[in-house]
Amino acid sequence: MPRRSRSAHVLLLCALLASSPAFAVEITPEAMERYGNMAEALLRDGVSRKTVAGAGHVPAYANFLAQKFQQAGFPEQDIKVIPYGETAALVVRYRGDGSSNRKSILLSSHMDVVGADPGDWERHPFELQEDDTFYFGRGVLDNKFDVSLLTTLFVWLKAEGFVPSRDLIIAFTGDEESYQETVQHLTNEFRNLIDAEYALVVDGGGGALDDTGKAFQYQIGFAEKTYATFSMTARNRGGHSSMPRPDNAIFDLAAAIQRLEMHTFPVETNEITLTYFARTAPFLENEVGDAMARFAADPSDESAIETLRGKPEYVGTLGTTCIPTMLEAGHAENALPRSATATVNCRIFPGNSVEDIQRELQVVVGNSALEWAVVGTPVSSDASPFNPEVIDAVATSLDQIYPGVPVIPKMVSGTTDGAYFRAAGIPSYSLTGIFLNPADSYAHGLNERVRKASIPESLIFWRSMIALLAGPQQ
Ligand SMILES: [Zn+2]
Structure with missing residues (x-):
C-alpha cells in the first residue's frame, strides 16, 4: 500500500465519488473529515472495551452506542438494548417512508471480541494504536470497525435528513465469537424488531489487495458450512x-x-x-x-x-x-x-x-x-439465493472505491450470526467495505489490524449501498 496522507486519500475518493453518475448525493471533504473522525473516535472507544466472553462489558458498550443514536435524533422507542445474560444486543430502527413498499433491510455486526493476552502482543490489544497505514487492536478488524462504521453511517444520514424508502435496521449482537445466542434470542423472541427481506451481515467478506495495493477481488458470503x-x-x-x-x-x-x-x-x-x-x-x-x-x-x-x-x-x-x-x-x-x-x-x-x-x-x-x-447445538442453514439487487448494488458501490474489482460469492467454513438469520428464513449476505492484503489479516490472532484508509472507503461504500437499496424511488 503506497503511503499517502489520509486527507489526500479522502479527497481522491471524494473526487471519484463526485464523478460517478450513479450516486446523487455528493460528499464534501468537510463532511468526510467530520464523520471519518467520528468513526475513528468510536473505534478508539470500542477497542478500549474488553468485550470478551464472560467479562460483562458488552451491555455498557451497547448503552454507549444507544446514546449516540439518541443524540443523533433516533426516537427512544426505535432504540432497544436487549440484555442477554452477561451480554446484550442493540437494535436500532431507521424508519423509512415506506415508498418502496419493501420489507426492511437488516444490517448486523457484533460487539464482542475474541480474547487477547497483552503479554503476547507487540502493542496493547485493548488500546487503539496506529502507524501511518494501520490501526491496531483487538476488534479493529473483527468486528468493532464495522460497528463503529454503521453507527457513524446512521448518524450521518440522519443529520442530512435522509429518509429511506424502506426501514433499515441495525442489530449489533453480543456473543458472536462465543455462544452465538444473542442472535438466536433476537430471531426467536424479537422477530418483529429484526424481521427483514434480507440481512447484510457486516462481518467477513470484503476486498483483497495484492502487495502493490491493487484490489483483485471482492467476496460476498452467501452460505456457511x-x-x-x-x-x-x-x-x-x-x-x-x-x-x-x-x-x-x-x-x-x-x-x-x-x-x-x-x-x-x-x-x-x-x-x-x-x-x-x-x-x-x-x-x-x-x-x-x-x-x-x-x-x-x-x-x-x-x-x-x-x-x-x-x-x-x-x-x-x-x-x-x-x-x-x-x-x-x-x-x-x-x-x-x-x-x-x-x-x-x-x-x-x-x-x-x-x-x-x-x-x-x-x-x-x-x-x-x-x-x-x-x-453443543449445531445449526444448519441453506445457502442464500443469489440476489441481483444486492450484487448489483455492491458492484456499483465498489466502482466508487475500487472500480472494476470482480465480485466473488463465497461459502464460509465457519459459522457466524448469518447462519442463524438464514436458519430463521432471512436470507443473509456477509460483506464489508474493508479491503486488505490477506497477508495483513490478523483477525482472532495477534496484532489484529485494519488499514486506516478503510474508514473513508467504507463510508463511501456504505452510503452508496444505502442510496441504491433504500434511497428515494426514481
Ligand atoms: Zn466477526
Whole structure:
C-alpha cells in the first residue's frame, strides 16, 4: 500500500465519488473529515472495551452506542438494548417512508471480541494504536470497525435528513465469537424488531489487495458450512495395569481414529462454490488456479480435486471435512482406562444434516460399541439465493472505491450470526467495505489490524449501498 496522507486519500475518493453518475448525493471533504473522525473516535472507544466472553462489558458498550443514536435524533422507542445474560444486543430502527413498499433491510455486526493476552502482543490489544497505514487492536478488524462504521453511517444520514424508502435496521449482537445466542434470542423472541427481506451481515467478506495495493477481488458470503462437533467414546471395564488384557479403551479409540484418518468425504459443489472457483482461478497464475478452472468446468476432474484437496485453504470448499481436535483418556498411569474420548470437529457442506454426517462417521469407524454424542447445538442453514439487487448494488458501490474489482460469492467454513438469520428464513449476505492484503489479516490472532484508509472507503461504500437499496424511488 503506497503511503499517502489520509486527507489526500479522502479527497481522491471524494473526487471519484463526485464523478460517478450513479450516486446523487455528493460528499464534501468537510463532511468526510467530520464523520471519518467520528468513526475513528468510536473505534478508539470500542477497542478500549474488553468485550470478551464472560467479562460483562458488552451491555455498557451497547448503552454507549444507544446514546449516540439518541443524540443523533433516533426516537427512544426505535432504540432497544436487549440484555442477554452477561451480554446484550442493540437494535436500532431507521424508519423509512415506506415508498418502496419493501420489507426492511437488516444490517448486523457484533460487539464482542475474541480474547487477547497483552503479554503476547507487540502493542496493547485493548488500546487503539496506529502507524501511518494501520490501526491496531483487538476488534479493529473483527468486528468493532464495522460497528463503529454503521453507527457513524446512521448518524450521518440522519443529520442530512435522509429518509429511506424502506426501514433499515441495525442489530449489533453480543456473543458472536462465543455462544452465538444473542442472535438466536433476537430471531426467536424479537422477530418483529429484526424481521427483514434480507440481512447484510457486516462481518467477513470484503476486498483483497495484492502487495502493490491493487484490489483483485471482492467476496460476498452467501452460505456457511454447518459447524458440528461430535464426541466419540470407547468404554471399558478397566482394571489394574499390571494385569493387562487385549481389550482396552485406548486401543479401541485409536483404531477408530485411524479409520477416520483414511476417510475422505465425497466432493460436493453448489452454484456458489463453482462460481467462486471459476472467478478466483484467473487471479492465481499457478497450478492451484489451473486446478480451480478445471474443477469449475468439470467437478469430477480427479487431478484438480487432488491439487485442491492438498491445500488447507481450499479443501473445505470441496465438501464436508471432519478432523479430531482433542483427546481425553484414562484416569491413572497404573490403571487400565475406563474410557477414552476423541472430539471430532466437522464443517458440513450445505445440504447434509448433522445426523447424516454422524451416521457416515459411525459407518467409517465400524465399531458399534463406541458411544457418540453431538457437542453443543449445531445449526444448519441453506445457502442464500443469489440476489441481483444486492450484487448489483455492491458492484456499483465498489466502482466508487475500487472500480472494476470482480465480485466473488463465497461459502464460509465457519459459522457466524448469518447462519442463524438464514436458519430463521432471512436470507443473509456477509460483506464489508474493508479491503486488505490477506497477508495483513490478523483477525482472532495477534496484532489484529485494519488499514486506516478503510474508514473513508467504507463510508463511501456504505452510503452508496444505502442510496441504491433504500434511497428515494426514481
Ligand atoms: Zn466477526
